[in-house]
Amino acid sequence: MLTHETTEKGNATILRFSGSLDALTVPEVRPAVDRLIERGGIKVVVDMSAVTTIDSSGVALIISLFKRLGAQKGVVRVAGVAGQPKEIFYFLRLEQALALFPSVDEALKGF
Amino acid sequence: MARIVSLGPVDAGKAWRLEAECLLGRRLDCHVCVHDQRASRRHARVRREADGLYLEDLGSSNGTFINGKRVEGAQRLRHGDELELGVGGARFRADLSDEAAPMTDRGSVTVTAGAEATTAMIEVANLAKVLEKRRGSTGDLEAEREIERLQRKLQAMYRSADTVAGAQDPTGLLERVVALVLEVFPQASTAAAVLVDPRTHEFRTPCARRRRGAAAGVQIPQAVVDRVLRQGHSVLLRAPGEGSPTDTMVIKNPLVRVLGDGVDPPEGGAVGWRMGAPLTFRSEHHGILHVEAEAALGYFTQDDLDLLGGLATQASLALHLIQLHQGLLARERIDHDLRLARQIQRSLLPREPPRVTGVDFAVHYEPAFQVGGDFYDFLWLDPLKLALCVGDVSGKAISGALFMARVTSEVRAVAPLDGAPRRVLGRVNRVLAEVSEDGMFVTMVYLALDLTSQTLRYANAGHTTPLIRRGGRVLPLEASEARAMPLAVTPRMEVGEATVALEPGDLLLLYTDGIIEARSRSGEFYGQARLEAVLAATAAGARGTLEAVLADLDRFVEDAPQADDQTVVCVHFTGGAVGRTSLAPEE
Numbered sequence: 001m002l003t004h005e006t007t008e009k010g011n012a013t014i015l016r017f018s019g020s021l022d023a024l025t026v027p028e029v030r031p032a033v034d035r036l037i038e039r040g041g042i043k044v045v046v047d048m049s050a051v052t053t054i055d056s057s058g059v060a061l062i063i064s065l066f067k068r069l070g071a072q073k074g075v076v077r078v079a080g081v082a083g084q085p086k087e088i089f090y091f092l093r094l095e096q097a098l099a100l101f102p103s104v105d106e107a108l109k110g111f
Numbered sequence: 112m113a114r115i116v117s118l119g120p121v122d123a124g125k126a127w128r129l130e131a132e133c134l135l136g137r138r139l140d141c142h143v144c145v146h147d148q149r150a151s152r153r154h155a156r157v158r159r160e161a162d163g164l165y166l167e168d169l170g171s172s173n174g175t176f177i178n179g180k181r182v183e184g185a186q187r188l189r190h191g192d193e194l195e196l197g198v199g200g201a202r203f204r205a206d207l208s209d210e211a212a213p214m215t216d217r218g219s220v221t222v223t224a225g226a227e228a229t230t231a232m233i234e235v236a237n238l239a240k241v242l243e244k245r246r247g248s249t250g251d252l253e254a255e256r257e258i259e260r261l262q263r264k265l266q267a268m269y270r271s272a273d274t275v276a277g278a279q280d281p282t283g284l285l286e287r288v289v290a291l292v293l294e295v296f297p298q299a300s301t302a303a304a305v306l307v308d309p310r311t312h313e314f315r316t317p318c319a320r321r322r323r324g325a326a327a328g329v330q331i332p333q334a335v336v337d338r339v340l341r342q343g344h345s346v347l348l349r350a351p352g353e354g355s356p357t358d359t360m361v362i363k364n365p366l367v368r369v370l371g372d373g374v375d376p377p378e379g380g381a382v383g384w385r386m387g388a389p390l391t392f393r394s395e396h397h398g399i400l401h402v403e404a405e406a407a408l409g410y411f412t413q414d415d416l417d418l419l420g421g422l423a424t425q426a427s428l429a430l431h432l433i434q435l436h437q438g439l440l441a442r443e444r445i446d447h448d449l450r451l452a453r454q455i456q457r458s459l460l461p462r463e464p465p466r467v468t469g470v471d472f473a474v475h476y477e478p479a480f481q482v483g484g485d486f487y488d489f490l491w492l493d494p495l496k497l498a499l500c501v502g503d504v505s506g507k508a509i510s511g512a513l514f515m516a517r518v519t520s521e522v523r524a525v526a527p528l529d530g531a532p533r534r535v536l537g538r539v540n541r542v543l544a545e546v547s548e549d550g551m552f553v554t555m556v557y558l559a560l561d562l563t564s565q566t567l568r569y570a571n572a573g574h575t576t577p578l579i580r581r582g583g584r585v586l587p588l589e590a591s592e593a594r595a596m597p598l599a600v601t602p603r604m605e606v607g608e609a610t611v612a613l614e615p616g617d618l619l620l621l622y623t624d625g626i627i628e629a630r631s632r633s634g635e636f637y638g639q640a641r642l643e644a645v646l647a648a649t650a651a652g653a654r655g656t657l658e659a660v661l662a663d664l665d666r667f668v669e670d671a672p673q674a675d676d677q678t679v680v681c682v683h684f685t686g687g688a689v690g691r692t693s694l695a696p697e698e
């Protein structure tokens with residue numbers, strides 16, 4: 001089960017996922033992520049604090065958001081990743097590419 | 112009167128009425144004067160046409176966007192649309208709630224959305240007619256009120272037909288419907304769409320909204336979902352909290368019942384604080400629409416329940432149509448592009464494993480769809496060095512297949528130049544990170560087997576962990592220094608490597624995440640631990656071990672559909688002398 005929600009804060013868009021980001025749930029949120037990417041040139045904070053589990057499809061969604069927005073001069077920061085998703089991110093060495101922040105507030109600083 | 116309301120960054124909350132024609136821009140004489148540098152002097156125009164309001168961009172430098180999509184030509188404005196003048200610029204919300212729906216000919220409703228939904232609209236319209244007659248003869252106050260209610264209902268139904276018409280995908284549709292529900296029911300505090308997985312019967316909430324504040328924490332009790340789906344019709348719950356049967360009122364086919372009672376207003380004044388309506392089309396349950404009232408704002412009546420039922424019927428029909436449409440599109444794509452992609456892809460995979468004295472190979476490659484994102488390759492670096500790689504491209508279908516072609520050709524070009532796995536992955540990454548701008552990336556494990564020294568050097572870019580079976584034990588190749596992020600994520604990637612000495616009898620198992628992320632019918636992952644267990648439990652050679660793994664996987668997933676490509680490569684070092692016995696096939 002996965003829910004998502006987009007809010008605007010200052011000049012940044014916060015994309016918050018809650019639940020499991022996996023092969024079964026990613027197709028449901030992909031249209032929303034695509035719409036975000038279509039806007040181009042924007043600053044996005046992905047709030048992962050309520051994501052309980054992630055699999056390769058979920059990782060693919062985050063990387064694809066990072067790459068596609070980056071290609072359009074957008075910026076992605078990832079906030080609050082914890083638990084199993086955090087293990088996976090570090091296992092995949094993604095902290096070398098993605099800007100990880102402990103919380104949304106931290107991610108918004110100087111954004 | 113239709114209007115637009117500023118969402119900021121300046122003048123947030125300020126509203127402008129939309130006249131027959133009005134200009135938006137920085138010029139002081141624009142009807143909507145925008146104080147933002149991203150706006151052009153004459154940026155956009157809203158015009159009234161016979162069938163509604165249209166927004167057109169007047170050649171602005173930074174473009175005009177409706178709901179994040181750039182406006183080309185003139186685009187019809189819909190209620191709730193978000194306008195943006197230049198990315199990050201001034202934003203407005205279109206408030207067309209007062210735009211009258213065509214109400215002149217209530218008896219003959221134009222069929223736009225489909226039979227089921229319009230039946231409900233026609234019933235409401237007919238009823239309004241009956242009541243109007245009665246008002247004419249008696250001046251009945253009750254009838255007057257009833258007409259008002261019905262008109263509100265009819266208007267909502269028309270708007271709902273409009274709302275669902277433009278949606279392209281299920282989530283987009285449900286988001287529109289949920290927003291409409293909040294508009295139609297001023298007493299509602301939250302609205303949500305719940306979807307039920309037809310296989311597992313688990314439910315999830317792809318969109319939920321609160322009138323005020325973040326949608327997080329909107330809870331829909333499982334009991335309510337179960338109940339609405341079991342009964343197959345709309346349910347009004349009296350208690351704000353839960354739904355014990357005594358607290359509830361159930362109305363069967365409410366519209367027909369109201370009609371059957373002729374012109375009597377709904378009896379009893381039954382009210383509730385929570386409503387659920389099934390999203391059902393021809394006995395196929397998609398989920399429910401759920402709305403909750405805020406005690407301070409009011410409650411729901413049977414009328415509201417009828418209305419929610421009508422909206423749900425329309426949404427169900429639209430949902431069904433979208434799914435049909437998506438199904439057709441998907442099939443078309445498969446029929447045309449995928450056949451080509453499949454040919455390209457198959458031509459890239461080795462036709463058969465290399466022949467090496469003292470080493471046996473077995474390969475299983477099973478795309479989930481016609482074309483997969485998995486690949487594997489064997490490359491002779493010199494007569495005594497063989498490179499193996501297994502990978503998984505994130506893109507699907509033709510774009511994925513083309514990207515895979517690029518990946519394998521890069522590996523083939525780079526590998527003979529330098530035997531060190533970390534430098535092969537580093538070089539391939541630099542090329543791929545430059546060429547792929549569309550979000551694709553690839554995980555790959557690359558191993559260089561030295562037949563002389565019987566060692567294996569490896570580097571792993573975000574791929575699954577290779578396993579070695581030695582005796583009855585399993586040795587994962589998971590050295591931290593050999594692990595890197597997936598390729599093509601960023602040009603700046605650090606990658607190291609590790610070496611393992613092989614022993615006679617060792618069996619190397621490479622696989623893709625389609626194996627360990629295969630799910631059972633109950634949704635559980637197969638997982639690396641099970642794979643290790645089955646590997647440890649067999650002493651067979653390459654072919655036998657491969658078969659044991661696949662048989663165990665089959666038992667685990669039973670008849671659950673395969674969601675991802677599955678690739679397994681087994682390499683068995685049988686012991687004794689080793690050496691190349693034939694040329695690699697691609698040469």
